[in-house]
Amino acid sequence: xxxxxxxxxxxxAHVAWRWALIGLAVAGxxxxxxxxxxxxxxxxxxxxxxxDTLQANGGEHPGYxxxxxxGICVVGxxxxxxxxxxxxxAGLFAAGVETPVVGRLAIxxxxxxxxxxxxxxRSFALRFDLPDGEQWRTGMNAMPLFPVAxxxxxxxxQLATHPDPATGKPDPAKAKxxxxxHPETAAFLAWVKTAKPSASYATETYRSINAFYLRDAAGQKxxxxxxxxxxxxxxxEGGPAAGDPDYLAADLSxxxxxxxxxxxxxxxxxxxxxxxxxxxxxxxxxRQVVDAGTLVIDRTQPQADGPCRDVNYDPTILPRGIETSAxxxxxxxxxxxxxxxxxxxxxxxxxxxxxxxxxxxx
Numbered sequence: 001x002x003x004x005x006x007x008x009x010x011x012x013a014h015v016a017w018r019w020a021l022i023g024l025a026v027a028g029x030x031x032x033x034x035x036x037x038x039x040x041x042x043x044x045x046x047x048x049x050x051x052d053t054l055q056a057n058g059g060e061h062p063g064y065x066x067x068x069x070x071g072i073c074v075v076g077x078x079x080x081x082x083x084x085x086x087x088x089x090a091g092l093f094a095a096g097v098e099t100p101v102v103g104r105l106a107i108x109x110x111x112x113x114x115x116x117x118x119x120x121x122r123s124f125a126l127r128f129d130l131p132d133g134e135q136w137r138t139g140m141n142a143m144p145l146f147p148v149a150x151x152x153x154x155x156x157x158q159l160a161t162h163p164d165p166a167t168g169k170p171d172p173a174k175a176k177x178x179x180x181x182h183p184e185t186a187a188f189l190a191w192v193k194t195a196k197p198s199a200s201y202a203t204e205t206y207r208s209i210n211a212f213y214l215r216d217a218a219g220q221k222x223x224x225x226x227x228x229x230x231x232x233x234x235x236x237e238g239g240p241a242a243g244d245p246d247y248l249a250a251d252l253s254x255x256x257x258x259x260x261x262x263x264x265x266x267x268x269x270x271x272x273x274x275x276x277x278x279x280x281x282x283x284x285x286x287r288q289v290v291d292a293g294t295l296v297i298d299r300t301q302p303q304a305d306g307p308c309r310d311v312n313y314d315p316t317i318l319p320r321g322i323e324t325s326a327x328x329x330x331x332x333x334x335x336x337x338x339x340x341x342x343x344x345x346x347x348x349x350x351x352x353x354x355x356x357x358x359x360x361x362x
Contacts, residue, residue, distance in 0.1 A: 145280055
């Protein structure tokens with residue numbers, strides 16, 4: 001752990017750990033953010049620049065995702081109960097419709113060998129395959145809000161939490177300086193102080209964090225955020241076996257072997273005046289919630305040859321009846337997801353002696 005400037009005493013270990021955690025957690029929650037506008041003109045923030053920064057923070061791991069590098073593929077279906085059909089024309093919300101899903105559960109960060117307990121946030125990405133060829137892709141995280149509201153601030157945070165080459169950990173002074181000049185991070189910092197690593201992917205609630213719009217048959221649109229809420233109850237704090245860095249995938253496989261896992265897809269509707277384009281601000285807990293149906297996961301597969309391996313979970317790929325908001329992070333995610341996808345797939349083609357069958361953690 002590096003000392004702060006001026007040879008001051010080392011910060012408490014738990015404080016430095018929190019600063020390091022924040023950099024990883026933020027990267028995990030949005031994967032790779034880029035920005036295609038001119039906010040940083042003349043040296044604007046591009047997808048390539050941001051992915052470079054995430055890669056520098058996570059380490060060189062050719063062929064892997066630049067974020068959420070460690071994960072597991074899952075397969076299942078979404079069974080609609082019809083409750084959302086009056087709010088969206090998307091076909092998957094019609095009563096009685098079952099839609100196949102390809103998903104991926106993962107932890108934040110660009111290191112595919114990181115211990116599962118290294119960060120307290122888990123992610124759940126889903127692709128819904130509608131019968132008419134449309135798709136809905138979404139990436140959700142087990143956290144209630146995001147620390148920053150813009151791609152520029154996210155990029156600056158990655159620079160502030162870049163590991164010091166001498167220690168492998170972020171410089172606490174740089175991280176502290178960033179947070180002191182970004183008051184919008186206060187709510188996230190308050191949350192992360194109490195966040196603990198989950199013992200299971202299966203017992204987490206995953207949230208979209210960004211807002212989107214549903215459009216009904218009459219053309220009216222309503223702002224929403226969504227979440228998937230587990231039927232599986234949390235079993236105390238649980239916890240991994242001592243020294244096991246890979247307990248999440250093993251736990252998930254064991255649970256599914258005993259029977260399918262279920263979550264309820266719930267849409268949370270904004271009220272007038274709620275912030276739609278700012279992911280750092282939560283909506284009040286009394287907002288209207290519509291349970292749209294049940295997500296059922298009944299199989300796991302390794303990343304190497306599983307169906308999620310070649311999926312880019314671009315959040316702007318939406319069916320008719322769901323639309324993006326003006327939240328700048330959404331378009332930014334789309335741009336950098338594409339850059340990260342192109343990098344890892346081109347690298348795989350040049351890895352000596354590798355194949356989809358023998359890469360068990362990709």
